[in-house]
Amino acid sequence: xxxxxxxxxxxxxxxxxxxxxxxxxxxxxxxxxxxxxxxxxxxxxxxxxxxxxxxxxxxxxxxxxxxxxxxxxxxxxxxxxxxxxxxxxxxxxxxxxxxxxxxxxxxxxxxxxxxxxxxxxxxxxxxxxxxxxxxxxxxxxxxxxxxxxxxxxxxxxxxxxxxxxxxxxxxxxxxxxxxxxxxxxxxxxxxxxxxxxxxxxxxxxxxxxxxxxxxxxxxxxxxxxxxxxxxxxxxxxxxxxxxxxxxxxxxxxxxxxxxxxxxxxxxxxxxxxxxxxxxx
Amino acid sequence: xxxxxxxxxxxxxxxxxxxxxxxxxxxxxxxxxxxxxxxxxxxxxxxxxxxxxxxxxxxxxxxxxxxxxxxxxxxxxxxxxxxxxxxxxxxxxxxxxxxxxxxxxxxxxxxxxxxxxxxxxxxxxxxxxxxxxxxxxxxxxxxxxxxxxxxxxxxxxxxxxxxxxxxxxxxxxxxxxxxxxxxxxxxxxxxxxxxxxxxxxxxxxxxxxxxxxxxxxxxxxxxxxxxxxxxxxxxxxxxxxxxxxxxxxxxxxxxxxxxxxxxxxxxxxxxxxxxxxxxxxxxxxxxxxxxxxxxxxxxxxxxxxxxxxxxxxxxxxxxxxxxxxxxxxxxxxxxxxxxxxxxxxxxxxxxxxxxxxxxxxxxxxxxxxxxxxxxxxxxxxxxxxxxxxxxxxxxxxxxxxxxxxxxxxxxxxxxxxxxxxxxxxxx
Numbered sequence: 093x094x095x096x097x098x099x100x101x102x103x104x105x106x107x108x109x110x111x112x113x114x115x116x117x118x119x120x121x122x123x124x125x126x127x128x129x130x131x132x133x134x135x136x137x138x139x140x141x142x143x144x145x146x147x148x149x150x151x152x153x154x155x156x157x158x159x160x161x162x163x164x165x166x167x168x169x170x171x172x173x174x175x176x177x178x179x180x181x182x183x184x185x186x187x188x189x190x191x192x193x194x195x196x197x198x199x200x201x202x203x204x205x206x207x208x209x210x211x212x213x214x215x216x217x218x219x220x221x222x223x224x225x226x227x228x229x230x231x232x233x234x235x236x237x238x239x240x241x242x243x244x245x246x247x248x249x250x251x252x253x254x255x256x257x258x259x260x261x262x263x264x265x266x267x268x269x270x271x272x273x274x275x276x277x278x279x280x281x282x283x284x285x286x287x288x289x290x291x292x293x294x295x296x297x298x299x300x301x302x303x304x305x306x307x308x309x310x311x312x313x314x315x316x317x318x319x320x321x322x323x324x325x326x327x328x329x330x331x332x333x334x335x336x337x338x339x340x341x342x343x344x345x346x347x348x349x350x351x352x353x354x355x356x357x358x359x360x361x362x363x364x365x366x367x368x369x370x371x372x
Numbered sequence: 373x374x375x376x377x378x379x380x381x382x383x384x385x386x387x388x389x390x391x392x393x394x395x396x397x398x399x400x401x402x403x404x405x406x407x408x409x410x411x412x413x414x415x416x417x418x419x420x421x422x423x424x425x426x427x428x429x430x431x432x433x434x435x436x437x438x439x440x441x442x443x444x445x446x447x448x449x450x451x452x453x454x455x456x457x458x459x460x461x462x463x464x465x466x467x468x469x470x471x472x473x474x475x476x477x478x479x480x481x482x483x484x485x486x487x488x489x490x491x492x493x494x495x496x497x498x499x500x501x502x503x504x505x506x507x508x509x510x511x512x513x514x515x516x517x518x519x520x521x522x523x524x525x526x527x528x529x530x531x532x533x534x535x536x537x538x539x540x541x542x543x544x545x546x547x548x549x550x551x552x553x554x555x556x557x558x559x560x561x562x563x564x565x566x567x568x569x570x571x572x573x574x575x576x577x578x579x580x581x582x583x584x585x586x587x588x589x590x591x592x593x594x595x596x597x598x599x600x601x602x603x604x605x606x607x608x609x610x611x612x613x614x615x616x617x618x619x620x621x622x623x624x625x626x627x628x629x630x631x632x633x634x635x636x637x638x639x640x641x642x643x644x645x646x647x648x649x650x651x652x653x654x655x656x657x658x659x660x661x662x663x664x665x666x667x668x669x670x671x672x673x674x675x676x677x678x679x680x681x682x683x684x685x686x687x688x689x690x691x692x693x694x695x696x697x698x699x700x701x702x703x704x705x706x707x708x709x710x711x712x713x714x715x716x717x718x719x720x721x722x723x724x725x726x727x728x729x730x731x732x733x734x735x736x737x738x739x740x741x742x743x744x745x746x747x748x749x750x751x752x753x754x755x756x757x758x759x760x761x762x763x764x765x766x767x768x769x770x771x772x773x774x775x776x777x778x779x780x781x782x783x784x785x786x787x788x789x790x791x792x793x794x795x796x797x798x799x
Binding site: 166168171173196197199200201203204205206208210211212213222223226227273276277280 | 680690
């Protein structure tokens with residue numbers, strides 16, 4: 093299944109007109125997305141359009157389904173046996189949940205960085221090279237060396253690790269490990285990078301470095317980040333989606349818009365309550 | 373002393389009640405005492421285990437050497453006219469003694485089987501001893517008895533076996549390891565059984581390791597949670613506890629009887645079709661493989677389950693397929709655990725006796741196995757047979773065989789542990 097064919101097809105979605113006047117280029121969007129765990133509806137009717145080469149933050153109180161939505165973007169929910177998804181996730185005009193779409197291909201195009209740094213227990217070099225190799229990297233050894241260097245430079249990690257490239261990925265500090273995970277993800281050249289609370293296990297200085305890195309990466313990649321840290325959302329993101337819980341404990345998208353608007357002038361009372369710290 | 377100073381000094385004393393007097397009782401000593409009691413219980417348990425093990429090893433070592441009263445048909449000293457002891461004679465000097473004392477036919481057989489030129493001095497010496505002097509061990513004593521009651525032993529020997537010699541024998545010696553089976557405990561060795569055991573264990577490893585690991589990967593990584601798979605899982609868990617003799621009967625029915633053309637090798641044109649009966653090394657190896665397969669699978673599953681899920685997630689998140697995830701991340705990280713489980717299971721197979729008795733280990737073979745379609749015996753089978761014999765000396769060689777078994781197990785485990793450490797680089 094080749095998704096490239098539809099590279100130019102743009103996503104048409106009513107939400108787009110509502111939120112933005114300027115011409116936006118959508119990277120991925122959801123249409124009536126519902127996610128169930130067994131019979132429990134975890135996320136209800138999410139309609140969201142993510143703009144290309146921007147950073148979109150998903151915020152909201154615990155258990156509101158923002159991580160579930162994030163994982164729905166690259167079908168990571170498929171790995172949970174009881175999870176079930178209805179509705180559409182449109183990527184280059186195609187629903188990635190279509191039967192003829194291979195989730196492996198989806199995850200290659202839409203990479204993911206996790207909450208806890210989880211580098212492979214291999215060398216730093218292998219951490220980068222492995223992803224390229226399994227995805228069919230056909231270059232020679234020297235090309236691979238270049239790819240590893242470029243990727244690590246891209247993740248602002250090269251200067252710190254160039255002398256110990258064959259050391260274990262686990263020998264790095266937490267922040268470096270997380271940047272290695274980001275590097276590992278961009279090594280396979282995805283379109284979109286999903287980040288699930290990437291800084292929650294890191295100290296403030298490492299967090300700052302990751303945030304700077306995210307800003308740099310957003311020139312080439314679309315980034316969607318789940319965060320519990322409102323300051324972080326305000327600092328790094330271009331757009332913010334606020335999720336909350338309904339009475340039946342299903343997560344819903346409450347408000348979505350440019351971060352500056354949402355934080356300075358939220359249109360809903362519950363959003364204002366949340367971002368001002370009155371609940372959550 | 374001011375009030376604050378006094379309070380500071382008393383702060384860690386159990387009497388100090390802090391800001392909530394009466395809310396907590398002073399039970400710190402009680403808690404510590406409880407901890408100490410449990411510690412002692414744990415220590416005692418460990419000591420019991422160590423004592424049991426030490427007793428076992430000492431008991432066996434005790435039997436592997438000691439005095440033996442040996443009677444000769446012709447006393448070795450009577451064979452020489454020169455007065456030079458036999459064991460200091462060269463082969464050329466020994467050979468005339470041999471030819472003078474055995475029949476012509478026997479001599480011809482000896483010369484054909486073991487020509488003089490092929491023998492070392494000790495080979496010639498043994499030949500003379502066993503062909504001419506024909507020793508028999510009348511009575512043996514353990515090491516402890518030999519050390520403590522030497523006078524008594526001497527008296528008994530002198531009284532009961534006036535023609536006999538009292539010799540200090542180390543039953544576990546080079547010729548014991550290198551000789552084939554025999555019905556004379558002085559000649560009997562363990563070589564046939566060692567080779568049989570090694571052949572069997574190679575088959576067990578070759579069969580149960582790949583099959584077991586593959587099955588555990590399937591059950592952990594691929595199988596979905598449904599009723600059918602749960603039944604399979606339960607069955608495997610139960611099979612691990614089935615008595616080994618049941619596996620022996622399974623092996624008898626399946627490998628010895630049903631698959632006889634394959635296990636006896638006649639299908640491949642190997643072996644003598646007229647005497648083939650499926651009671652071969654291959655049957656034994658496959659039976660023991662089935663015996664340990666559930667254990668290998670369960671251990672493999674345990675090891676695979678202990679690989680952190682975050683690794684799988686990371687791998688899938690980069691566009692890896694299930695196979696790439698399993699092969700590059702799950703297996704390498706589970707390998708040390710898988711190998712540990714397999715080592716333990718193979719060790720169990722190595723010492724297993726009951727199923728081999730049922731499958732039909734040969735009670736008496738003097739020829740080393742040539743291939744997997746040969747008749748066989750194994751070290752534990754040999755020990756079992758020797759301990760069942762009434763003569764004293766067989767108990768001693770059984771003890772020697774136990775030492776051999778333990779040493780072989782030790783070597784096997786050490787090799788496996790080295791292998792494991794070599795291939796499981798820790799990051």
